[in-house]
Amino acid sequence: MDCERIAILLNAYIDGELDLSSTLTLESHLAGCRACRQKYERLLALTADLRSGLERHAAPADLRERMTLMLAARPLARQEALPQVAAAPVDLAARRDESKQAQTGRQWNRRQLFALAASVAGVAVISGATSYWLAPHREGEDQKLAEEVVASHIRSLMAGHLTDIASSDQHTIKPWFDGKVDVAPTVADYAPQGFSLVGGRLDYLDRRPVAALVYRHRAHLINVFACPVMTAEEHDTRPEAITIRGYNLLYWTAGDITYWVVSDTGSADLLTLHNLVQETSRT
Amino acid sequence: MTEPTQPNAPQQPGAPTQRDAFEQLMVPHLDDAFNLARWLTGNRSDAEDVVQEAYLKALKHFATYRGPEARAWLLTIVRRCCFSWLKVNRSQQLTFMEDEAIAEIAGRPTVVTLHPRVADTPETVLNDKERRKHLNVAVENLPLSYREVVVLRDLQGLSYKEIAEIAEIPIGTVMSRLARGRDHLLKQLEQRLGGEVANGL
Numbered sequence: 001m002d003c004e005r006i007a008i009l010l011n012a013y014i015d016g017e018l019d020l021s022s023t024l025t026l027e028s029h030l031a032g033c034r035a036c037r038q039k040y041e042r043l044l045a046l047t048a049d050l051r052s053g054l055e056r057h058a059a060p061a062d063l064r065e066r067m068t069l070m071l072a073a074r075p076l077a078r079q080e081a082l083p084q085v086a087a088a089p090v091d092l093a094a095r096r097d098e099s100k101q102a103q104t105g106r107q108w109n110r111r112q113l114f115a116l117a118a119s120v121a122g123v124a125v126i127s128g129a130t131s132y133w134l135a136p137h138r139e140g141e142d143q144k145l146a147e148e149v150v151a152s153h154i155r156s157l158m159a160g161h162l163t164d165i166a167s168s169d170q171h172t173i174k175p176w177f178d179g180k181v182d183v184a185p186t187v188a189d190y191a192p193q194g195f196s197l198v199g200g201r202l203d204y205l206d207r208r209p210v211a212a213l214v215y216r217h218r219a220h221l222i223n224v225f226a227c228p229v230m231t232a233e234e235h236d237t238r239p240e241a242i243t244i245r246g247y248n249l250l251y252w253t254a255g256d257i258t259y260w261v262v263s264d265t266g267s268a269d270l271l272t273l274h275n276l277v278q279e280t281s282r283t
Numbered sequence: 284m285t286e287p288t289q290p291n292a293p294q295q296p297g298a299p300t301q302r303d304a305f306e307q308l309m310v311p312h313l314d315d316a317f318n319l320a321r322w323l324t325g326n327r328s329d330a331e332d333v334v335q336e337a338y339l340k341a342l343k344h345f346a347t348y349r350g351p352e353a354r355a356w357l358l359t360i361v362r363r364c365c366f367s368w369l370k371v372n373r374s375q376q377l378t379f380m381e382d383e384a385i386a387e388i389a390g391r392p393t394v395v396t397l398h399p400r401v402a403d404t405p406e407t408v409l410n411d412k413e414r415r416k417h418l419n420v421a422v423e424n425l426p427l428s429y430r431e432v433v434v435l436r437d438l439q440g441l442s443y444k445e446i447a448e449i450a451e452i453p454i455g456t457v458m459s460r461l462a463r464g465r466d467h468l469l470k471q472l473e474q475r476l477g478g479e480v481a482n483g484l
Contacts, residue, residue: 050437
C-alpha cells in the first residue's frame, strides 16, 4: 500500500476509527516505513495539541438568558399545564449558574466528572484539572496512552478477541499470566457487587505486553489493563479520569502497576471498580 | 405561530412534557452548539444569532426528533443555520467549498501573513500561550470544510459516524477531509514554529 493512502488511514488509526484488517495492514507498513512512522508521531502530537490547545467557546451568559426567555415564551404543545412549564426557567437559571463557574470545557468536564464520581461513590477525589494545566508534558503522554487504551478496548470488542482465557475464577486467571507479562495484577470476581469477571487476555500497550482483565457490568464490558510502571517516581496515585469519544477511562498507580480501566459505562461505575480493586490488593 | 400538533393524550400532572424533554435533551448542548457556530462563523455575535435561530428551528421541529443522538441532531441544525448564514454574509468563503478548490489551496505554498511579529523569529522559544495562539489562528484559517471536521473531531470529540451525519457527507469524506485538514495544519505550524510542532502544549 502506498504512503499516500497510508496517510489517510493514519488519521483514522489515531482516532480509533480504523477497522481491524486495515489496522493490521497499517501496522505492518509502519514497521517497514520510517517516513510514515515519523508522520504518525507528528500527527499524534498535532491531535494532542488540538485537543488541549484549541479554544472552546462557551455560550455567553446573555445567549442563555435569551434562550430562557425564548423557551418561556413559546409553548410547545397547547395542553401543557402551566405549573409544569413554570418550573422551566428556574431550572435553566440553575444550570446557568453552574456553567458560569465553568472555565474551559475540558476543565469543566473534568470537574463535573469528579463531582459526580465523588458524590456517587462517597469518596473525596481531588480534581485532575490542576495537574492537567500544571503538567502538560505528563498529560500529553497520558493522553497518548489513553488513546491507545481506547483503541485496544474497541479492538477487543470488534475483533471477537475479548479473552484468551475465559473464566470467572481468579485462581485460573492469575497463574495464566505468569511468565507472559511483567506484572501480577490483582484478579478477583466482583459479581456480587455487579462486576463479574469474564476472563483475561494478553494485550499490547505502550510497546509492552500487558495483562487485560475483562469485566461485565450490566450490559457493558470493561477492560482493565495492568501495565508495569515505567518510572520509579510515582507508586501510588489517585485515580484520574479522562473521557475520549464517549469512552470513560480511569487510571491510577498502585505499587508497581498502573491500571487503566476503560468502558462505555459511567465514570462512577469505574470508580466503584477502582475501589473494589484497591480493597482487594490491600488484603 | 406554527406549533407541532400533538396527539391529545391526557397529561398526568407532573408527567414530563415535551418542553421538559426539549430542555433536558437540547439545552445541555448549548455550549457545543455555540462553540461550533463560533468556529464556523468566526465571531461571537453572529454565532449567538445563529445559535438562537438554530434552537428556534430545533424547537419547531422537535416533534420529528427520534433520538437518541440529541447532540448530533442539534448540531446538524446548527451547522445548517451556519451555512445559510454564511451563504448570505460570506458567500466568497463558500465558493471554496468544492473539494478541488480546497485541494488547490492546500497544495499552494502557505502564505505567512498572520502574526508576522512572531513568525519573523522562528528560533524564539515560544511560550505555551503563543503556541496556542498559532494553533488557533491556523485552524481559523483552514478552509471551511476542513475546519468543520477538525473542530467536530478534535475539539468536540465526535465519532466519524456522527460527523458524517452532522456535515451530511459520507464517512470516507470525513476521513479524507480530516487527513487533508491536519496535513494543512502540520505544514502551517511547522513552518511557523520552526519544524517542531508544539511539543510543549
